[in-house]
Amino acid sequence: MTRNNTSGSGGNAVEVRGLVKHFGATKALDGVDLDVREGTVLGVLGPNGAGKTTLVRALSTLIRPDAGTARVAGYDVLTQPRQLRRVIGLTGQYASVDEKLSGFENLYMIGRLLDLSRKDARRRAEAMLERFSLTEAAKRPAMQYSGGMRRRLDLAASMIGRPAVLYLDEPTTGLDPRTRNEVWEEVQRMVAEGATVLLTTQYMEEAEQLAQELTVIDRGRVIAGGRVDELKAKVGGRTLVIRPADRGELPRMVGALAQAGLDGVTGATADEAEGTVSVPLLSDEQLTAVIGLLGERGFAVADISTHLPSLDEVFLAVTGQKASAPADRNDTDALQEVAA
Amino acid sequence: MSTATATAGAPAKAATGEGRIGPRANLRHIGALARRNMLQIKQDPESMFDAVLMPVIFILLFTYVFGGSIGGKGNEREYLNYLVPGLMAMMGMNISMAVGTGINDDFKKGVMDRFRTMPIARSSVLVAKIVVEVGRMLIATSILLGMGFALGLTVSTSVLHLLAAVALSMVFGASLMWIFILLGLTMKTPQAVQGIAMIVLMPLQFGSSIFAPTTNMPGWLEAFTEYNPLSNLADAARHLIRGGPVAHSVWMVLAWSVAITAVTAPLAVSRFRRKT
Numbered sequence: 293m294t295r296n297n298t299s300g301s302g303g304n305a306v307e308v309r310g311l312v313k314h315f316g317a318t319k320a321l322d323g324v325d326l327d328v329r330e331g332t333v334l335g336v337l338g339p340n341g342a343g344k345t346t347l348v349r350a351l352s353t354l355i356r357p358d359a360g361t362a363r364v365a366g367y368d369v370l371t372q373p374r375q376l377r378r379v380i381g382l383t384g385q386y387a388s389v390d391e392k393l394s395g396f397e398n399l400y401m402i403g404r405l406l407d408l409s410r411k412d413a414r415r416r417a418e419a420m421l422e423r424f425s426l427t428e429a430a431k432r433p434a435m436q437y438s439g440g441m442r443r444r445l446d447l448a449a450s451m452i453g454r455p456a457v458l459y460l461d462e463p464t465t466g467l468d469p470r471t472r473n474e475v476w477e478e479v480q481r482m483v484a485e486g487a488t489v490l491l492t493t494q495y496m497e498e499a500e501q502l503a504q505e506l507t508v509i510d511r512g513r514v515i516a517g518g519r520v521d522e523l524k525a526k527v528g529g530r531t532l533v534i535r536p537a538d539r540g541e542l543p544r545m546v547g548a549l550a551q552a553g554l555d556g557v558t559g560a561t562a563d564e565a566e567g568t569v570s571v572p573l574l575s576d577e578q579l580t581a582v583i584g585l586l587g588e589r590g591f592a593v594a595d596i597s598t599h600l601p602s603l604d605e606v607f608l609a610v611t612g613q614k615a616s617a618p619a620d621r622n623d624t625d626a627l628q629e630v631a632a
Numbered sequence: 633m634s635t636a637t638a639t640a641g642a643p644a645k646a647a648t649g650e651g652r653i654g655p656r657a658n659l660r661h662i663g664a665l666a667r668r669n670m671l672q673i674k675q676d677p678e679s680m681f682d683a684v685l686m687p688v689i690f691i692l693l694f695t696y697v698f699g700g701s702i703g704g705k706g707n708e709r710e711y712l713n714y715l716v717p718g719l720m721a722m723m724g725m726n727i728s729m730a731v732g733t734g735i736n737d738d739f740k741k742g743v744m745d746r747f748r749t750m751p752i753a754r755s756s757v758l759v760a761k762i763v764v765e766v767g768r769m770l771i772a773t774s775i776l777l778g779m780g781f782a783l784g785l786t787v788s789t790s791v792l793h794l795l796a797a798v799a800l801s802m803v804f805g806a807s808l809m810w811i812f813i814l815l816g817l818t819m820k821t822p823q824a825v826q827g828i829a830m831i832v833l834m835p836l837q838f839g840s841s842i843f844a845p846t847t848n849m850p851g852w853l854e855a856f857t858e859y860n861p862l863s864n865l866a867d868a869a870r871h872l873i874r875g876g877p878v879a880h881s882v883w884m885v886l887a888w889s890v891a892i893t894a895v896t897a898p899l900a901v902s903r904f905r906r907k908t
């Protein structure tokens with residue numbers, strides 16, 4: 293995993309202070325503050341309708357915030373939108389490529405709109421197609437692409453202008469796991485090359501994979517923030533779930549784990565209803581140790597898996613309450629769509 | 633990779649005016665976007681049906697349905713000579729109507745968001761659309777004239793006059809497109825755009841000198857046709873092709889074109905800019 297936490301120039305590529313955007317009575321953004329350090333990935337984690345997309349749209353000059361300030365790469369969102377557009381790239385939840393145009397034509401057009409010469413635009417388009425493994429599909433219209441190919445084309449389009457700051461608005465929503473991994477790899481590569489990324493997501497797993505810092509938002513407000521490992525410590529890391537072949541073994545298994553004296557493996561609990569034992573994990577070494585122990589003691593195991601905390605669990609841990617009800621969120625979405 | 637490294641702490645690049653888009657860059661953007669619109673047509677050739685088939689259908693329909701009654705039975709050619717210049721005016725209107733529905737449809741696509749986050753003049757998206765639609769209009773007009781010549785249309789002035797008539801209808805058609813772009817940006821669905829457009833278009837098209845001389849119309853309608861720009865355009869094209877006084881009608885058409893563009897183009901661009 294690429295984590296250049298160390299690019300400690302200290303400069304912030306994105307600075308947001310007190311950003312407010314209301315759609316009618318709905319406060320899509322209700323005073324958001326956040327910073328993204330140059331060369332890092334900030335994950336903005338929140339449920340549907342939390343204001344993530346509104347935030348990205350405000351930072352990419354698509355909507356005007358009602359109050360507050362935001363600077364991106366030194367440019368003010370409100371007073372320097374033209375300059376700002378030169379240094380950003382945006383990949384939204386919905387692919388923003390022209391479906392009727394081929395992959396090549398889409399990228400060539402973006403290159404020309406970014407003032408590349410014909411030759412440079414062609415070269416750059418070809419290079420990006422190559423990089424995103426789309427060379428074979430270069431001449432096919434984008435409407436014939438699979439969801440993953442389309443998302444990759446979208447990322448390629450955002451990268452044509454070598455943006456200093458890249459916004460990725462739920463880049464893997466609706467993608468299958470394999471395609472999701474491809475997108476993650478690309479994002480990690482871009483960051484390794486020096487891009488600053490603001491990533492919105494609904495998945496703790498995605499934030500953990502890509503981001504160094506995390507801002508949790510709900511109902512347009514920041515409810516928690518900090519380094520990913522700090523938040524993880526707060527929320528708890530992975531949980532190992534073991535299903536013994538024989539339910540009767542549950543108490544014996546819990547006992548064995550408790551007595552083993554493995555560092556940290558004290559919280560093993562049995563779930564009688566599910567017929568499973570849960571063990572909170574703090575490290576990969578622990579995982580190995582627990583599995584080794586099970587083998588040593590001769591337990592017959594039917595199933596074994598690890599789970600990351602879900603968004604709901606994150607919310608529960610950082611706020612002590614559940615994420616806002618989905619009904620409220622639908623209202624916000626509807627309003628955002630009307631405004632769109 | 634030459635990633636820009638400007639930070640919030642170092643706004644050195646933020647010199648005033650740096651974000652301005654020069655005329656050459658603007659032309660390049662319009663060219664790239666016009667290319668996009670043309671590639672869309674290539675991908676979806678059916679979208680040319682209106683430009684290709686409408687002139688053929690209209691000329692056949694009107695010449696043979698009305699030609700006999702208006703020009704006299706067996707004398708359809710005379711009506712043809714009256715009709716074709718009028719249809720040139722009508723083509724412009726019908727093609728430009730399609731711009732409104734097209735823009736409306738385009739807005740539902742994510743690619744507009746991309747354009748709006750790019751360092752280009754927002755008007756260039758609209759201007760590119762107009763450039764391509766004027767091209768479509770030119771194709772429709774060429775087919776109309778081709779059909780007309782095949783059926784016996786004669787130019788009693790000169791080729792230059794004929795070209796002037798074509799150019800005039802392009803200018804007027806382009807100005808109409810701003811109205812429909814404005815409608816397309818205002819209405820919620822392409823269907824609504826089409827509905828409104830039909831209500832406005834029908835009286836304008838038939839309450840004009842396109843299909844029949846206005847002298848036999850009741851006085852109030854004749855007065856209306858006097859100020860109907862479609863009448864002006866039909867008369868101008870007719871006199872340019874068939875001979876007759878052109879100055880008044882040509883000036884009227886140019887005045888209408890300038891007035892329509894001056895009012896609706898800024899409105900459309902600002903509407904486009906505000907649309908989120």
